[in-house]
Amino acid sequence: MYLFLLRRVGLMLLTALSLSFIVFCLTNLAPNLEKLARTEGSVRMTDDDVANWVIQNGHGGSMVSRYGEWLGVVPGWVLTDEKGVTRGRCLQGGLTVESAPRFCGIFQGNWGTSTVFREPVLKTVTNKLAATGWLMFWVMMVMVPTALVLGVLSGMREGSRTDRVLSTFAIASTATPEYVSGVILIAFLGSATAGISPVLSSWGWIEGRTLFQGTATSAMDKITFWNFALPVITIALYGIGYIARMTRASMTEVMTQQYIRTARLKGVSFRQIIIKHALRNALIAPFTVIMLQFPWLLNGVVIVETLFNYKGFGWTLVQAAGNNDIQLLLGCSVVAVFVVLITQLISDIGYVFLNPRIRLS
Amino acid sequence: MDTLSWPMIFGKMAIQFTPVWIALLVTFALSIQFKRRLGLYGKLFDSTVGMAGFALVAFWVFTAIFADLIITYDPLGQLSGMKNAVPGSPTTGVENAWYLLGGDHLARDVFSRMVMGARRVLAIAPAATIIAFMVGITLGLPAGYFGGKLDTALSFIANLVLAFPVILLFYLLVTPEIRVTGIPVALAAILFLFPVVFVCVLLNSRFFTSPPKRNLYVGTAAILGLWAYSGLAFNADPTGFWSMDPNLLNVFVSVVFVNAPTVFRIVRGMVMDLKARDYVAAGQTRGEGAWYIMLWEILPNARGPLIVDFCLRIGYTTILLGTLGFFGLGVSPESPDWGSTIDDGRRLLSIYPHPAVVPALALMSLVLGLNLLADGLREESLRD
Numbered sequence: 001m002y003l004f005l006l007r008r009v010g011l012m013l014l015t016a017l018s019l020s021f022i023v024f025c026l027t028n029l030a031p032n033l034e035k036l037a038r039t040e041g042s043v044r045m046t047d048d049d050v051a052n053w054v055i056q057n058g059h060g061g062s063m064v065s066r067y068g069e070w071l072g073v074v075p076g077w078v079l080t081d082e083k084g085v086t087r088g089r090c091l092q093g094g095l096t097v098e099s100a101p102r103f104c105g106i107f108q109g110n111w112g113t114s115t116v117f118r119e120p121v122l123k124t125v126t127n128k129l130a131a132t133g134w135l136m137f138w139v140m141m142v143m144v145p146t147a148l149v150l151g152v153l154s155g156m157r158e159g160s161r162t163d164r165v166l167s168t169f170a171i172a173s174t175a176t177p178e179y180v181s182g183v184i185l186i187a188f189l190g191s192a193t194a195g196i197s198p199v200l201s202s203w204g205w206i207e208g209r210t211l212f213q214g215t216a217t218s219a220m221d222k223i224t225f226w227n228f229a230l231p232v233i234t235i236a237l238y239g240i241g242y243i244a245r246m247t248r249a250s251m252t253e254v255m256t257q258q259y260i261r262t263a264r265l266k267g268v269s270f271r272q273i274i275i276k277h278a279l280r281n282a283l284i285a286p287f288t289v290i291m292l293q294f295p296w297l298l299n300g301v302v303i304v305e306t307l308f309n310y311k312g313f314g315w316t317l318v319q320a321a322g323n324n325d326i327q328l329l330l331g332c333s334v335v336a337v338f339v340v341l342i343t344q345l346i347s348d349i350g351y352v353f354l355n356p357r358i359r360l361s
Numbered sequence: 362m363d364t365l366s367w368p369m370i371f372g373k374m375a376i377q378f379t380p381v382w383i384a385l386l387v388t389f390a391l392s393i394q395f396k397r398r399l400g401l402y403g404k405l406f407d408s409t410v411g412m413a414g415f416a417l418v419a420f421w422v423f424t425a426i427f428a429d430l431i432i433t434y435d436p437l438g439q440l441s442g443m444k445n446a447v448p449g450s451p452t453t454g455v456e457n458a459w460y461l462l463g464g465d466h467l468a469r470d471v472f473s474r475m476v477m478g479a480r481r482v483l484a485i486a487p488a489a490t491i492i493a494f495m496v497g498i499t500l501g502l503p504a505g506y507f508g509g510k511l512d513t514a515l516s517f518i519a520n521l522v523l524a525f526p527v528i529l530l531f532y533l534l535v536t537p538e539i540r541v542t543g544i545p546v547a548l549a550a551i552l553f554l555f556p557v558v559f560v561c562v563l564l565n566s567r568f569f570t571s572p573p574k575r576n577l578y579v580g581t582a583a584i585l586g587l588w589a590y591s592g593l594a595f596n597a598d599p600t601g602f603w604s605m606d607p608n609l610l611n612v613f614v615s616v617v618f619v620n621a622p623t624v625f626r627i628v629r630g631m632v633m634d635l636k637a638r639d640y641v642a643a644g645q646t647r648g649e650g651a652w653y654i655m656l657w658e659i660l661p662n663a664r665g666p667l668i669v670d671f672c673l674r675i676g677y678t679t680i681l682l683g684t685l686g687f688f689g690l691g692v693s694p695e696s697p698d699w700g701s702t703i704d705d706g707r708r709l710l711s712i713y714p715h716p717a718v719v720p721a722l723a724l725m726s727l728v729l730g731l732n733l734l735a736d737g738l739r740e741e742s743l744r745d
Contacts, residue, residue: 018521023533031538171736175729177680179687179703180721187714194714214711298526303687307707314528318688321532329532336526344524 008348012341019341023333024067027326033059035324040115056081058089070112070330072105106334112327116319121331124316129335132301132312134223135231139297143236143243144290150240151247152282156274158252167248173241178303182234186307190214190230216310231308235300239293243286250285254278284354291347295340365449370461374472377461380427385419401668404741411737417730421723425480432473433461436697443468445713465702465716466709474697475719481698482727485609486678489616493678494671496555496617497624499562502655504625505632512629519622527619528684534615535691545611549594552617557586566653612691616681620674627670631663638662665742669735676731683724699724 037053038045045053054060058069058077068074069089076089090104104110111121154166176184188195190212197210213227254260255278263273302314309315313332320328365373375382396403405411424431434440442453443464448471452458462472504512522530539545560582568575592603593610605613635641636659644654686692686700694701699720706717 015517015521015524019524022521023529026533026539029538029542029544031541035538171732172729175676175732176725177683177728179683179700180725183703183707183710183714183717183721184725186710187718191711191714193712210711295524295526299528299684302526302528303684306688317529317532321536333529333533336529337524340524340526
């Protein structure tokens with residue numbers, strides 16, 4: 001068992017290292033650095049100036065050594081230019097060459113400075129993650145119970161009318177990506193000129209001009225039902241269909257098992273069979289699916305935060321990528337990749353623990 | 362002239378779609394007539410779900426084909442006074458002409474853009490999916506069949522790609538800067554080689570017992586394949602027949618790159634299951650080559666799930682392309698594809714919803730059609 005855990009964690013760390021190296025290479029490409037030089041230095045720099053700036057700011061060495069510096073396993077660069085000004089990776093905040101630590105990468109908690117927000121990347125990322133955490137929390141609260149109930153309901157009597165209706169709904173919801181459902185929901189519920197809001201407003205049933213708010217910017221300060229419902233539903237809707245289909249498949253499989261038939265034959269009521277015998281076994285497979293849904297939720301978060309202008313992690317990622325903010329993009333990528341890898345690990349381990357048929361000696 | 366009412370708008374749109382209706386009728390009449398002779402495709406017409414899905418998909422395919430006949434205006438043309446016009450607005454200065462679904466923020470016809478968008482989406486999505494499948498199959502077959510170190514290495518790479526959140530990958534791979542470095546071309550050079558290799562190996566393993574035939578088939582395939590390869594990947598086709606816009610190449614390559622690892626995993630899993638079957642053992646005993654067994658014994662037996670996944674994956678690719686358009690990655694600003702039209706329209710969404718809602722509904726119906734089609738195919742392929 002411990003060997004299995006150890007192997008999984010080791011593989012995860014190896015993957016994380018490879019992925020962060022790939023991301024590092026892709027964000028620190030020569031054209032990106034040139035663009036950075038022109039935005040940080042001046043727009044009218046000559047090509048020689050640009051090359052010089054890149055080297056003087058520590059983007060000169062080989063990709064591997066710079067990656068090592070960024071990680072914090074290779075000593076940070078220190079350079080003195082022709083004017084005699086000494087600069088270095090670790091020399092921020094008035095530190096001198098003697099007093100500064102030799103290593104300052106992400107292992108030491110130095111994630112660099114964001115050029116867009118003008119603050120340490122670590123601070124930006126943690127702030128924005130907190131905002132996204134609320135979004136994710138409510139998405140999970142809506143998505144998981146709804147999907148499980150739908151899946152169990154349609155799976156317990158395969159082929160019934162309920163099953164067909166719910167399955168069609170599930171297919172329709174998997175066919176609707178967030179940017180489509182978000183647009184339709186805003187047009188229908190959050191628009192002052194279309195959908196149901198003008199009607200309700202003219203009847204005097206709602207106070208403002210729209211029923212729900214089409215943006216979630218105000219949710220940054222205070223989350224209310226009216227400004228947060230649409231983004232949450234938009235993300236949840238896409239996942240609901242998928243998880244419901246998996247739950248249904250697993251439920252129908254369980255319902256054909258011998259022990260269910262035995263229970264029926266001995267006269268247990270249908271309700272008791274579902275709750276006592278079927279549910280526990282049927283919910284093992286969806287657990288994995290729900291965990292593996294996280295990477296996709298991350299996508300949903302990016303789309304929805306952009307669409308609803310909610311300034312969370314996804315919005316930050318878009319800002320970082322759009323404004324060539326290399327350090328921030330790297331920070332966001334590391335967090336995103338870790339979220340994905342950790343959920344994969346949890347789903348693997350959880351599956352082993354939940355499923356009594358898998359025994360690791 | 363007055364603004365059209367909704368029934369009138371739908372009536373006029375239905376008339377514009379006449380070529381599509383005719384084509385649909387002919388397809389359905391012929392398919393239902395001969396459904397017993399058409400194999401899996403024919404069986405599709407036994408299930409309501411499958412037929413509904415097929416109808417939706419066929420509708421968009423025919424729309425893409427006949428787009429030039431359906432559009433009412435140039436999708437890029439701007440008419441003065443039609444900015445953000447509501448659906449059914451009469452065009453200024455012309456008798457008996459309307460913007461059926463209104464105008465967008467640049468006074469272009471939303472209806473015509475939606476129709477032209479179908480052509481763009483359906484030109485890229487299936488092609489990218491096919492390439493992704495060929496890459497996934499060519500790598501997944503040996504990984505599952507031989508196992509060992511090859512399998513470990515390939516699986517590790519596939520898991521690396523799968524651990525990337527898709528949007529992050531797009532933001533890293535589809536940028537104007539990365540085009541300068543030549544990474545998309547390098548990726549294209551690797552990914553586009555797989556279809557050529559796949560076809561050549563496929564033909565070689567089948568016909569290697571009769572060299573003249575083999576030389577003819579493999580030679581033709583290799584020449585045609587390398588001709589297309591040189592044009593598509595390097596833009597170096599001397600005749601200029603095969604070429605790809607660098608923007609499009611970038612989008613295409615990243616979509617293939619995202620999809621291929623999943624296909625690889627599916628194929629690998631299926632091969633590991635199927636390689637213990639008797640017909641594989643029989644082939645090995647006969648002394649057949651490994652590639653013959655993989656491509657001509659195992660692959661045909663795995664076709665059911667693969668066809669189903671293919672339909673689902675085209676839908677997924679459509680969603681991915683829409684995502685790229687939504688973030689304005691790798692598309693020209695005036696391109697009518699659905700994702701970027703939604704992106705254009707979302708800025709004024711709460712005041713003028715129609716420019717964004719129309720392509721959104723179009724995209725949703727196409728993906729829904731593909732999902733229903735996949736569901737119908739799964740049901741019918743499980744039945745026998």
